[in-house]
Amino acid sequence: MSKYKIEIDRNLCIGDGACVGEAPNTFEMDADNIAIVKDVGGHTDEEILQAAQVCPVDAIILTDANSGEKVWPKS
Numbered sequence: 553m554s555k556y557k558i559e560i561d562r563n564l565c566i567g568d569g570a571c572v573g574e575a576p577n578t579f580e581m582d583a584d585n586i587a588i589v590k591d592v593g594g595h596t597d598e599e600i601l602q603a604a605q606v607c608p609v610d611a612i613i614l615t616d617a618n619s620g621e622k623v624w625p626k627s
């Protein structure tokens with residue numbers, strides 16, 4: 553189980569699949585070619601953060617599930 557709450561902004565996602573390439577056990581593409589979370593426990597927190605960081609449009613939003621603090625994107 554990840555310490556992150558993982559959200560994907562479907563309006564921002566451009567469907568390039570970079571997150572799936574980085575963390576294929578956590579993310580997958582849906583029928584509309586938009587990324588979705590398939591398993592929050594699919595990768596380590598570090599790997600999930602890396603997957604969020606490779607997203608070219610910052611569509612993956614990570615929040616610390618305990619503190620509620622936004623972890624990514626930074627701004």
Ligand code: SF4
Pocket residue numbers: 560564565566567568569570571572586587606607608609610611612
């Ligand atoms: S890396 Fe970002 S833009 Fe690419 S599929 Fe994943 S969420 Fe969508």
